[in-house]
Amino acid sequence: xxxxxxxxxxxxxxxxxxxxxxxxxxxxxxxxxxxxxxxxxxxxxxxxxxxxxxxxxxxxxxxxxxxxxxxxxxxxxxxxxxxxxxxxxxxxxxxxxxxxxxxxxxxxxxxxxxxxxxxxxxxxxxxxxxxxxxxxxxxxxxxxxxxxxxxxxxxxxxxxxxxxxxxxxxxxxxxxxxxxxxxxxxxxxxxxxxxxxxxxxxxxxxxxxx
Amino acid sequence: xxxxxxxxxxxxxxxxxxxxxxxxxxxxxxxxxxxxxxxxxxxxxxxxxxxxxxxxxxxxxxxxxxxxxxxxxxxxxxxxxxxxxxxxxxxxxxxxxxxxxxxxxxxxxxxxxxxxxxxxxxxxxxxxxxxxxxxxxxxxxxxxxxxxxxxxxxxxxxxxxxxxxxxxxxxxxxxxxxxxxxxxxxxxxxxxxxxxxxxxxxxxxxxxxxxxxxxxxxxxxxxxxxxxxxxxxxxxxxxxxxxxxxxxxxxxxxxxxxxxxxxxxxxxxxxxxxxxxxxxxxxxxxxxxxxxxxxxxxxxxxxxxxxxxxxxxxxxxxxxxxxxxxxxxxxxxxxxxxxxxxxxxxxxxxxxx
Numbered sequence: 001x002x003x004x005x006x007x008x009x010x011x012x013x014x015x016x017x018x019x020x021x022x023x024x025x026x027x028x029x030x031x032x033x034x035x036x037x038x039x040x041x042x043x044x045x046x047x048x049x050x051x052x053x054x055x056x057x058x059x060x061x062x063x064x065x066x067x068x069x070x071x072x073x074x075x076x077x078x079x080x081x082x083x084x085x086x087x088x089x090x091x092x093x094x095x096x097x098x099x100x101x102x103x104x105x106x107x108x109x110x111x112x113x114x115x116x117x118x119x120x121x122x123x124x125x126x127x128x129x130x131x132x133x134x135x136x137x138x139x140x141x142x143x144x145x146x147x148x149x150x151x152x153x154x155x156x157x158x159x160x161x162x163x164x165x166x167x168x169x170x171x172x173x174x175x176x177x178x179x180x181x182x183x184x185x186x187x188x189x190x191x192x193x194x195x196x197x198x199x200x201x202x203x204x205x206x207x208x209x210x
Numbered sequence: 211x212x213x214x215x216x217x218x219x220x221x222x223x224x225x226x227x228x229x230x231x232x233x234x235x236x237x238x239x240x241x242x243x244x245x246x247x248x249x250x251x252x253x254x255x256x257x258x259x260x261x262x263x264x265x266x267x268x269x270x271x272x273x274x275x276x277x278x279x280x281x282x283x284x285x286x287x288x289x290x291x292x293x294x295x296x297x298x299x300x301x302x303x304x305x306x307x308x309x310x311x312x313x314x315x316x317x318x319x320x321x322x323x324x325x326x327x328x329x330x331x332x333x334x335x336x337x338x339x340x341x342x343x344x345x346x347x348x349x350x351x352x353x354x355x356x357x358x359x360x361x362x363x364x365x366x367x368x369x370x371x372x373x374x375x376x377x378x379x380x381x382x383x384x385x386x387x388x389x390x391x392x393x394x395x396x397x398x399x400x401x402x403x404x405x406x407x408x409x410x411x412x413x414x415x416x417x418x419x420x421x422x423x424x425x426x427x428x429x430x431x432x433x434x435x436x437x438x439x440x441x442x443x444x445x446x447x448x449x450x451x452x453x454x455x456x457x458x459x460x461x462x463x464x465x466x467x468x469x470x471x472x473x474x475x476x477x478x479x480x481x482x483x484x485x486x487x488x489x490x491x492x493x494x495x496x497x498x499x500x501x502x503x504x505x506x507x508x509x510x511x512x513x514x515x516x517x518x519x520x521x522x523x524x525x526x527x528x529x530x531x532x533x534x535x536x537x538x539x540x541x542x543x544x545x546x547x548x549x550x551x552x553x554x555x556x557x558x559x560x561x562x563x
Contacts, residue, residue, distance in 0.1 A: 153551075204218055
């Protein structure tokens with residue numbers, strides 16, 4: 001091919017606007033110099049994405065909002081160590097994951113998680129009833145999160161990022177600092193356990209009974 | 211093949227996505243609050259001077275004076291509390307009512323009535339909950355069998371600690387900041403405090419909340435009568451856990467700490483002790499600061515070298531190690547946890563050397 005890219009670039013280059021990634025890079029550089037305005041813009045730009053991430057991880061809007069704030073508080077003094085090897089968002093989400101893991105740890109109570117499952121069992125829709133009743137749906141999702149609370153953190157994270165948040169394997173693996181293969185193994189193990197727990201709680205059908 | 215779990219996950223994804231949209235529409239991002247919090251922790255001033263709101267020299271002086279005044283007041287209150295705890299203490303709340311006094315009689319009467327009523331409604335409970343209370347160690351944790359190095363020099367105050375626990379919700383520890391002065395009370399005295407009876411309505415509320423929580427917990431693990439509960443070690447531990455949580459919620463960090471310590475000292479149930487350390491790390495940091503938290507990590511690693519938090523405790527110590535020791539610390543971490551959660555960071559740190 002006779003170098004079409006050169007031609008296209010020659011036409012398009014001069015007035016091009018910086019890409020979002022380039023803007024973020026500039027903002028990060030300024031934030032590393034301690035510019036409040038740059039930090040404020042980074043905060044605004046990444047608030048929604050980080051909130052969504054934490055909302056999936058925690059299942060609780062109040063906690064998610066609180067942990068977003070905590071993530072930025074902890075990110076402030078660490079910005080000097082952001083070396084650009086990953087995206088700023090990935091770096092930020094990595095901090096958030098550590099914060100979430102500590103949050104889980106601080107409130108870990110398997111007994112309560114199972115109490116949640118039992119509560120759900122009491123209100124689950126019977127066979128033949130519509131599962132789309134809003135309250136029942138809410139309860140089923142609560143049951144899912146209650147089941148997740150019984151998992152070890154590494155399985156829980158893999159499952160949420162991959163199966164609930166729906167991240168691509170590579171992205172989820174990068175955020176967790178593991179290989180995609182490792183992520184797949186963890187997510188698969190988590191699925192097996194979740195399925196078993198939810199089936200035992202009557203939230204989903206036992207395998208072979210559908 | 212799509213199974214019930216896939217259907218539930220699809221439902222959950224759809225519902226959460228819709229909720230996120232609604233919630234984001236209602237949330238007002240507040241960067242000023244982030245900066246305030248960073249300043250309160252001494253983060254913003256140290257690493258990013260421009261993040262601090264512009265203040266005149268006079269305002270700074272005023273703030274210094276205010277901080278000094280607050281520190282003095284806090285010190286005085288701490289001294290009063292410590293002195294009070296040195297006084298002879300009455301019997302534990304759950305003991306049979308032997309020498310009732312004033313409001314304590316009424317409180318204990320109400321407590322016994324509540325306990326008796328709850329004892330009537332306890333039913334059959336699942337065993338699975340407590341079986342799982344010990345949880346499962348991660349693969350990386352299970353591989354580690356060496357004791358922690360326990361070097362005091364590793365507790366230096368570096369900020370690069372992604373594993374630091376987040377603040378509790380305001381309702382849980384309102385008015386409690388991480389930079390509170392260190393508690394100087396000997397552990398034995400703190401432990402004695404666990405036997406203290408409520409002397410004020412707020413204290414009674416905490417105990418009542420703990421009572422209900424302990425009942426809930428017990429209801430999920432098989433149930434027992436109130437009289438049996440007083441002598442049953444497992445029930446006593448459950449009650450301590452509930453008390454610790456209630457006190458933490460009420461902002462009584464010292465009370466929470468003393469109860470967690472009692473759980474940890476109990477030789478009856480190592481799994482509960484292991485779990486209690488998870489809370490103790492955070493309570494210790496909130497109450498005594500980061501250096502003491504690191505000491506608790508070391509203590510934990512000595513007792514539970516293969517515990518559920520061993521991986522994180524070891525990594526936390528490495529993050530706070532002096533630059534000269536950090537690389538070696540991470541190298542040892544990698545030896546102990548070749549598949550550890552923090553191995554990427556460990557590898558980077560080792561490579562830097």
